Amino acid sequence: MPELLQFLVSGLTIGAVYALVALGFTLIHNASDVVNFAQGEFVMLGGMVTVFATAAGIPLPLAALLAIAVAVLVGLALHRLAIEPARGASAVTLIIITIGASIFLRGVAQIVFDKRFHQLPGFSGNDPIMVLGAAILPQSFWVLGGALIVFCGLFLFLERTLMGKAVLATAANRLAARLVGVDTSFVLALSFGLSAAIGALAGILITPITLTSFDVGTLLALKGFAAAMLGGMGSPLGAVVGGLVLGLLEALGAGYVSSAYKDAVAFLVILAVLFSMPQGLFGHRSVERV
């Protein structure tokens, strides 16, 4: 029982990070049909900038804010310099552009930072808290709490503000959104900025648990993508559920089968989704009447 609880908590913790990455995919995909494979680089930037800024003597909260700001600037630049000029290009072209951008960002990070692994101290120390016999890192609560705040904030934004509704409207019907006066290019920029901020926050929160380096983004993007597919690309709720399920599958697989196959779980999920339910868990079947 303590063992199972242990696996569940670590699964939910890492799953919350996948969910945040998946949310980033979803926001940008909804605004533009672009699948942004540079999403993982935002997570990397969050962790790396925080590590180097704290090492330079900047207090952690400020370093974290700085990391988010850097990621947002990179996200906006990615939209402005790489996506916007290619407006109207095919989805495949845009995906290749984001893959190129992620390789470029990783290369720059390698030069600006270094190639080593880095860690941050846990925000509330590193001593495990015993809950029902399971040893839980206090940082897990930071990750889960941070993710919960992001989910709720995003939900309130999308459901309760006119700008949020404009984001949903753009996802539902881009032409109609333009016809009512929504500047869809601004909505896309906003989505890039938001996705970058969410990704960076995920990177900051998880670094005390998983370490970070210039190339952590690749695998995270892949797993976030798997989570988004599982949830049904396009549904924010689906992204969250998909992320948590993927994290749990991974942790339970690693715990009860073998940790050697941990990363294979994401690939299995992608394949299973593609073969058996391309709509994902929350993919909306098109009900629009013509």
Add this chain to the structure above:
Amino acid sequence: MLDVADLHAAYGRILALKGITLRVETGEITALVGGNGAGKTTLLRCLSGVHPVKSGRVTFHGDEITAFPAHARVAAGIAQSPEGRQVFGPLSVEDNLRLGAFRRGRADTEAGLDRVYGMFDILKTKRHLQAAGLSGGQQQMLAIGRALMSGPRLLLLDEPSMGLAPLLVDQILAAVVALKAQGVTVLLVEQNASAALSIADRGYVIETGRIAHSGTGLALLHDPAVREAYLGV
């Protein structure tokens, strides 16, 4: 109010508009009729700024707006109810309408809702339902209502009668006439030429990207060439 001069537009290398010149007078209903693929929708898309213009000019209230982005045209007072309705399916009816007033303040939005619900009371009954669940006629009312929410001076309607039962067509056309009485200027695009011309002050007939005939609605209704080609008599 609206002046279109020698407008050209294309899809890739295929010219869809080959020099359209027309005028919409303030307070009138102007009908634009023509067959399949004549270029009616393309013209409206150019007027709303969601399709690029190759050459020519669009002037609205004396200001040249040819290069305005779509959202600036809505702010300037041009709204469109597009072909195929294009409602925001997953959003509620009322959210669809509120988004129509995206560029306006709270008070204008509430006044706009009252106006639209007054015109189409079925929308008020269904205001919390998903737009995708409405019938075709109700979606058409929603699309028109959403366009009205921006408080337009010029309303562009693209085939509002398409796919509707005759009774509903009459209801929609009556609504257009009522809008004119409220002072809204309308550019009405229709394949259903007799219905459109019979309520129009002025009309244009478009054929393969060019204006082929123009005149008052009445004159076009009685023009033998138009009658033969578009009215099936």
